[in-house]
Structures are given as C-alpha cells and as structure tokens.
Amino acid sequence: MGIDHGLQAASRIVDAVGRDRIELVTVTRDRVCLQPMVLADGEAIARALDLDVPLDHRMFVPGHTLWTGVRDGLEVQVRSVLRNAGVVR
Numbered sequence: 391m392g393i394d395h396g397l398q399a400a401s402r403i404v405d406a407v408g409r410d411r412i413e414l415v416t417v418t419r420d421r422v423c424l425q426p427m428v429l430a431d432g433e434a435i436a437r438a439l440d441l442d443v444p445l446d447h448r449m450f451v452p453g454h455t456l457w458t459g460v461r462d463g464l465e466v467q468v469r470s471v472l473r474n475a476g477v478v479r
Contacts, residue, residue: 391463393419399462407435423467432470433457441466444473 396417403422404412412435414425426432436442436457445456453472458465 391419393417395462396420396422396464399464403439403461403466407438411435421465421467422461423469425469429454429469429471432468433473436468436470439466439468441468446472446474448472 396419400415400417400422403424404415407424411426411428411431412424413427414423416423424435426435433455436459439459439461441457441459441461443458445458447454447456455470455473457468457470460466
C-alpha cells in the first residue's frame with residue numbers, strides 16, 4: 391500500500407474519534423500513530439477504534455501505554471497515559 395492509503399485512512403480515523411481530540415498524527419506506508427490532546431483520553435480513543443493490544447513503556451519518563459491494533463489494513467497506535475502506573479510487574 392502507498393502513502394496515499396495511509397493518509398486517507400488517517401483522515402477517516404481522526405474523523406471517527408473527533409479532530410478536536412487529536413494533537414499529532416504520524417503516517418507511514420503501513421502505520422498511523424495518534425497522540426491525543428489529553429493523554430488520559432488515549433485508552434478511550436483506542437477502544438473507540440477497537441484497538442485492544444496495550445504495550446506499556448515503563449522505562450520512559452513519563453511512562454506511557456501504546457494501544458495498537460489494525461484498522462483499514464494499517465497498524466494503528468494510540469498513545470495514552472501509563473495504565474496501572476502504580477503496579478510493578
């Protein structure tokens with residue numbers, strides 16, 4: 391797939407969750423990454439897009455969770471606050 395597909399998919403995805411909720415969109419040929427205006431909204435945005443695979447980044451400061459899944463044939467990632475921040479695994 392080409393970059394045009396990624397750009398069109400990103401536009402549809404942002405429309406689906408609300409343009410006012412998204413601060414940053416990164417598009418590659420096979421991936422769309424979203425950063426919400428409010429990181430605490432990230433999980434809700436991801437769930438609205440049916441993205442249900444979390445990847446916790448605990449070593450970053452601040453830590454964050456990256457929610458991922460597939461939509462429109464592309465990997466879609468949504469950044470969110472670190473889930474279960476007080477839990478050490």
